[in-house]
Amino acid sequence: MTDLTFDHLYPYAELTDAIHGLAAAHPDLLEVVTAGQSHEGRDIWLATITNRATGPHDEKPALFVEANIHATEITASTAALHLIHHLVTGFGTDDAVTRALDTRCFYVIPRLNPDGVEMALADPPKFLRSSTRIYPRPDQQPGLVEQDIDGDGRVLTMRVADANGAWKIHPDDARLLVPRALDEDGPGEYYRLLPEGTIHEYDGVLVPIAPEQRSLDLNRNFPQEWLPEGSQQGAGPFPTSEPEVRTLVETVVARPNICAYIAYHTFSGVILRPYGGYPDDHYPTADLRSYQALGKRATEITGYQAVSVFHDFKYDPKTSITGASDEWAYDHLGIFSWTTEFWSPITAAGITDFKYIDWFDEHPVEDDLRLLRWNDETLDGAGFVDWYPFDHPQLGRVEIGGWDFFRTWTNAPPSLMAAEVAPHSEWAVAHQLASPLLAVRAFTADPLGNGLWRLRLVVENTGWLPTNVSAKALERKAVRPVEAEIELPDGASLVLGDPRQELGQLAGHARARQMLAMFDGGFDSTEDRAKAEWVVHAAAGTTITVTVRHSRAGTTRATLTLP
Ligand SMILES: [Zn+2]
Incomplete structure (x- = not known):
């Protein structure tokens, strides 16, 4: 079941077989569950991809991909399937993929809107923007x-x-x-x-x-700056009113380890980022810098330009689109988010x-x-x-x-589809390897005499992004600090220090700029590092464990045995 091809548009049954086949062939790497049901009751599949031997998915930083929210943009599903396949077949041979699955996790919804796609692939076909639910009027107008x-x-x-x-x-x-x-x-x-x-x-x-009888646009139904029908066509009666969008929002919110978000669409051959309604100076400076650096890497790998919707991708210069998923992910959750528009015949x-x-x-x-x-x-x-x-x-x-x-x-023509989507799987891996990652640098014990020990834990963020991912996340209070928690066995006791200590946010390698400058921001000191200390009373031979966790930067543990 690893001989999949990426040269066609997958009907729902074939897509379902393909991802379940991959899961059966790679049970240690890939799990497929239903995240929810579509308007017509089809399962919306959620693939979780990580090396389970190195830890569960929810203890690792994650990248989230949603594909095919728009009914006819089916190349997006082929691309999502390519990503899942690239990860499970590249593990163990491709260094970047192996590292990404050992240390991180991917969540992929390969088809958010299965109903709309089935209509597009039916004979005769019917091409909708998005959901098959009849809205806003029940009757067919002349x-x-x-x-x-x-x-x-x-x-x-x-x-x-x-x-x-x-x-x-x-x-x-x-x-x-x-x-x-x-x-x-x-x-x-x-x-x-x-x-x-x-x-x-x-x-x-x-x-x-x-007017199309089914004129919902699921990508206008997200909570960020949602507007009613009169102001934003297709937005639905209220934010997340549609089962597909509700499923997506609940899936993302239930996974606070998500650090990055890519929505797969077609077409234009471009990677879009927020905002639609605001120029780039709307961003916290650090976030704009990160977005630009990530976008530059995206262009190097895929050949697609990475642009702001406001500056380079407005359908109408005087209006902006609201209620889209990528804007919600960045603006409410502080996750770096993108919309990839695959393919351009131009x-x-x-x-x-x-x-x-x-x-x-x-x-x-x-x-x-x-x-x-x-x-x-x-x-x-x-x-x-x-x-x-x-x-x-x-x-x-x-x-x-x-x-x-x-x-x-x-959609990309069959003969060109695989080559078009393939680089984007590499880009997803590269983006993922930029996410924050907690590591224990040292966990040591110094004897103070009379059975007393001073324990010192040093943790660091070994990723490129800070543990909070974005400045927006702090502004929105979407992340909590790094926590270190000590566990003592029976017979040992804590003399000094809170068992659970908050260590703040840790910077990532993104703190380094092009050149070491003498002005503000030139030196980076040790903002990527933090320490926690405890004094304990314990007998020789006692084993002590600390757990360090951050919702986005992962969970790691260290153990020492007193000499
Ligand atoms: Zn689209």
């Missing part, structure tokens, strides 16, 4: 409803010849439709472009695009230096021609369907064709 009308399993575009159309055929490639020029007045050969579908309550004249076609969202409003026609060439040469023409006639039951003779958006834009 207008064009997108669907596969000729039964070929695809939902494409209809072009309708119309003297008042806004599109015309490009002279260099008859498949390409481009906007009519602003001074191109009067009749001619023009077209109207409509989604493939039929018109509900057609009056013979008007063809509005009907990049694949060799177009560089484009703005992710703006490109769709405005770009040179050479880009379109280039994309068609890429389709012909790299995809053997599979991504773009040349226009073919169809007798539409309501509109009469139309043509159907254009980009197969679902298979070529929203």
Whole structure:
């Protein structure tokens, strides 16, 4: 069951078999449980991956991945499955993976929205934004409803010849439709472009695009800056109202060892970070520095730029999206969080230096021609369907064709999928190896005479991030200090010192800057280290244990036997 391939979109049953098969083959590394149920009652799988021989998952710093909250972005699930596979098969041979599973833990929800995906992969397919729950109105409103009308399993575009159309055929490639020029007045050969579908309550004249009956967007249903429908479309009736989101939020909150969070989506070939609504100076300075350093590493490994949504990925310059999972994870929990938008046909076609969202409003026609060439040469023409006639039951003779958006834009084409997702599994491991990690540097006993001993424990954070992970976590009171607790056997007694001592937060290697500077922040002293001391009365040969724990930096223990 390790011969999985990452070149296709997994239906739910196959995905379920794949992760359970991996768990059966690697029981010491991978456990799969149900985290909750979807709207239609499907299990939402949660994979926990760590080397159990070196400690339980909840005593190790964790990285959390959620995939496929959006119904058609199914490449995200393939990527999540790739990550799980990369971890369990790389253990013991890949040094980074081995280290990550020995010292840390991964939680992966490979498909948060199984219902929406089943609709997208059905025959005929139905493409939703997210949940299959009908919302906000129970009835179908009039207008064009997108669907596969000729039964070929695809939902494409209809072009309708119309003297008042806004599109015309490009002279260099008859498949390409481009906007009519602003001074191109009067009749001619023009077209109207409509989604493939039929018109509900057609009056013979008007063809509005009907609002989708299932218009929830689960990634607007999270608590951070949640807004009602009138302000944020698809947000649902209240934060975490939807079972998928409630499951996700409860899963994350119940695992306070999570230090990092990646949401897998498609598409654009970019890694996004908060905020959507605020510029970068909204961050505590330390957090912005960490985000930039982590993002730089992400780019080195994956080739994707790591950008702020506010600065580089706004759908509309005047509005910002609220209620998204990554913003909730960072802003409420103080966890470094990202949204990976896998795959970009634009990049694949060799177009560089484009703005992710703006490109769709405005770009040179050479880009379109280039994309068609890429389709012909790299995809053997599979991504773009040349226009073919169809007798539409309501509109009469139309043509159907254009980009197969679902298979070529929203998702990576099969031949390119594995190579696209693979580097991101490495990036998840690298991110995880940057998390804080508690270690005992020394645990010693000095004799004071008369059966008295002074015990000294020195602990340190050996990770890159501080134990609190972010400054935001401290601001939100989302983390507690490092604790050291002593356990004495019968016959031994504590003379001085609290049995449980709080040792504050410990800095990580991130404290080092590019160059040792003479001004503020140049030297790092020993902020990564702390000590605890006790005086005990105990007989020679007594064994004493201390437990050091931090919700994010893990739990470690040390034992000594008095001489
Ligand atoms: Zn998405």
